Amino acid sequence: MHAPPIQRLITELSKLPGVGGRTAQHWPSTCSAPARRTPSHWPRRFARSKLRVSPARCASTWPREPLCRICQDARRDGDLICVVEEPVDVISIERTHEFAGRYHVLGGALSPIDGIDPEDLKITELYARVRDGGVREVVIATNSTTTGEATALHIAAGVRELAPEVAVTRLASGLPVGSDLEYADELTLGRAFAGRRAL
Amino acid sequence: MHAPPIQRLITELSKLPGVGGRTAQHWPSTCSAPARRTPSHWPRRFARSKLRVSPARCASTWPREPLCRICQDARRDGDLICVVEEPVDVISIERTHEFAGRYHVLGGALSPIDGIDPEDLKITELYARVRDGGVREVVIATNSTTTGEATALHIAAGVRELAPEVAVTRLASGLPVGSDLEYADELTLGRAFAGRRAL
Numbered sequence: 319m320h321a322p323p324i325q326r327l328i329t330e331l332s333k334l335p336g337v338g339g340r341t342a343q344h345w346p347s348t349c350s351a352p353a354r355r356t357p358s359h360w361p362r363r364f365a366r367s368k369l370r371v372s373p374a375r376c377a378s379t380w381p382r383e384p385l386c387r388i389c390q391d392a393r394r395d396g397d398l399i400c401v402v403e404e405p406v407d408v409i410s411i412e413r414t415h416e417f418a419g420r421y422h423v424l425g426g427a428l429s430p431i432d433g434i435d436p437e438d439l440k441i442t443e444l445y446a447r448v449r450d451g452g453v454r455e456v457v458i459a460t461n462s463t464t465t466g467e468a469t470a471l472h473i474a475a476g477v478r479e480l481a482p483e484v485a486v487t488r489l490a491s492g493l494p495v496g497s498d499l500e501y502a503d504e505l506t507l508g509r510a511f512a513g514r515r516a517l
Numbered sequence: 518m519h520a521p522p523i524q525r526l527i528t529e530l531s532k533l534p535g536v537g538g539r540t541a542q543h544w545p546s547t548c549s550a551p552a553r554r555t556p557s558h559w560p561r562r563f564a565r566s567k568l569r570v571s572p573a574r575c576a577s578t579w580p581r582e583p584l585c586r587i588c589q590d591a592r593r594d595g596d597l598i599c600v601v602e603e604p605v606d607v608i609s610i611e612r613t614h615e616f617a618g619r620y621h622v623l624g625g626a627l628s629p630i631d632g633i634d635p636e637d638l639k640i641t642e643l644y645a646r647v648r649d650g651g652v653r654e655v656v657i658a659t660n661s662t663t664t665g666e667a668t669a670l671h672i673a674a675g676v677r678e679l680a681p682e683v684a685v686t687r688l689a690s691g692l693p694v695g696s697d698l699e700y701a702d703e704l705t706l707g708r709a710f711a712g713r714r715a716l
Contacts (some may be wrong), residue, residue, distance in 0.1 A: 490691030
């Protein structure tokens with residue numbers, strides 16, 4: 319999934335006591351994030367160290383080449399773009415084996431209170447990909463949080479204005495697999511009801 | 518929601534140290550469950566004590582009358598039946614304010630390993646309600662567990678055979694509201710993908 323140096327970094331970091339693979343996956347992006355998003359206690363020398371990779375031109379993951387491995391893979395469906403917040407979300411979705419299209423990583427979610435506006439995310443780059451044509455569907459897979467939902471609505475409106483023929487979809491909200499109705503919160507259960515489907 | 522004696526029992530039980538309202542809600546049905554489902558350490562005298570209410574003829578909740586309060590309410594849509602496993606699920610769904618139909622409580626889920634077969638649940642009673650006519654949709658809201666899913670498929674097949682014109686639906690599976698993609702398990706994320714909807 320990752321470029322070899324990133325994968326090595328994650329493997330080495332996850333050997334530290336108390337650090338698992340999931341935690342370590344976040345660290346490469348934290349190292350290269352804009353200064354205001356890097357924790358102030360982060361050791362300066364580590365924060366300034368340069369990684370030998372950078373976000374791909376295709377805005378997917380962290381490769382050494384201009385295009386990430388997924389975008390280089392000709393077997394994948396270029397008509398489908400899945401929009402996620404962070405590179406780590408690509409890995410979660412790949413594990414499901416449900417998606418055979420390409421990704422677009424925004425680099426976060428809209429959050430005016432934290433000073434994250436549309437210009438701070440790779441939204442213009444997404445519109446450019448849609449404008450280039452050949453896109454059939456944009457699947458918005460931002461988190462199911464307030465900021466993730468706001469980002470989804472913002473992008474959906476933008477894509478619809480730009481290319482009304484492109485389908486814009488959102489991941490289903492509902493009960494997690496293996497869960498009991500009784501312990502679901504009201505909002506989730508309400509969404510599961512509203513989104514019920516023929517069996 | 519409950520008949521007054523049940524509500525009083527729940528209120529009193531939930532005053533015990535370490536017992537919350539959700540736990541206490543289970544106890545009235547445990548007291549009246551068939552012997553093999555009652556824990557063996559359950560004090561005999563309490564297990565044998567008779568509650569002054571019994572499951573309703575409409576198989577919804579625990580009223581003093583033959584029909585539960587929800588089924589007595591003429592403002593509710595009689596064309597819609599929501600099938601749940603336990604009386605406590607009715608309360609969870611009522612809290613969402615998303616459903617204005619009536620309920621059918623099965624009294625559990627199919628689980629051959631625990632000796633719970635279709636005859637042990639109120640499935641025949643559900644088919645009788647469908648056969649009586651006037652039902653437009655059966656919403657199957659069993660838990661999203663293995664036994665809940667098996668029960669849903671069993672009931673869906675039965676209703677389709679009995680009345681092909683009745684719509685059979687199932688609550689949406691997907692990401693709970695407020696959750697991050699990264700922490701969703703693969704099955705849930707896969708279902709959220711497969712069930713994506715136009716935005």
